[in-house]
């Protein structure tokens with residue numbers, strides 16, 4: 001079960017290529033109602049991740 005609701009209106013200004021996420025949509029769009037990126041005090045991009053990711057069933 002996803003963490004947030006799905007929207008038919010993809011998040012503008014966000015490109016996501018994680019096509020294994022249930023919120024992912026064609027055209028590298030995110031269809032989650034909102035997203036959360038973690039963690040605080042990250043030192044580089046490899047340390048960051050999308051906490052809203054939910055694996056496709």
Ligand code: SF4
Nearest residue numbers: 016021023024030050
């Ligand atoms: S929830 Fe995160 S990982 Fe999933 S499509 Fe949106 S931005 Fe990508």
